[in-house]
Amino acid sequence: MTLFAPDIVDAVLRHMNGDHSDDNLLIARAFVDPAADASTMVGFDGDEGVWEVTGGGVTKRASVAWPNGPIADRPEVRREIVALYDEACAVLGIEPRPHA
Numbered sequence: 333m334t335l336f337a338p339d340i341v342d343a344v345l346r347h348m349n350g351d352h353s354d355d356n357l358l359i360a361r362a363f364v365d366p367a368a369d370a371s372t373m374v375g376f377d378g379d380e381g382v383w384e385v386t387g388g389g390v391t392k393r394a395s396v397a398w399p400n401g402p403i404a405d406r407p408e409v410r411r412e413i414v415a416l417y418d419e420a421c422a423v424l425g426i427e428p429r430p431h432a
Contacts, residue, residue, distance in 0.1 A: 334378025334404045341375065344409055348373040355417050360385040362420035364394040376409065378402045381416065 336344075348356060349372055360371035360383055370386040379402050380395040398412040399419055414431055421428040 334402065336377065336406070336409070340406055340409075344376065344413075345373055348413065352417075355413075355420075356383060358420040358424060358426070359383065359396060359416050360387075360394070362423040363396045363416075364392075378404055381413065 353372075356371040356373050357368060359381075360368040364371075364383065364385045365387040368385050368387040370391075372384045373381060374384045374393065375382040378398075380397045382393060382395050385392055385394050396416060398408075399415040400412060403409065403412055418428050420426075
């Protein structure tokens with residue numbers, strides 16, 4: 333398992349929770365709890381992303397494996413989060429927005 337430097341983890345979490353909170357919720361609803369009403373990305377490593385998901389008044393931590401398998405460097409983090417978002421949209425029947 334690859335562990336990323338704390339500054340990389342902090343930057344990704346800040347970006348995901350600040351700019352993509354709706355994406356966090358879609359990922360949670362698709363892969364953790366369809367009734368989720370809140371989701372915050374709290375960590376990741378080379379194998380998976382980790383979210384704190386709240387649904388029905390219960391909060392739990394849940395890991396979601398990267399769609400394309402283990403990763404080892406920073407550019408792959410974005411690729412895999414985008415892939416999770418796209419898969420979440422497919423599971424939930426939502427049209428994904430275009431990626432820059």
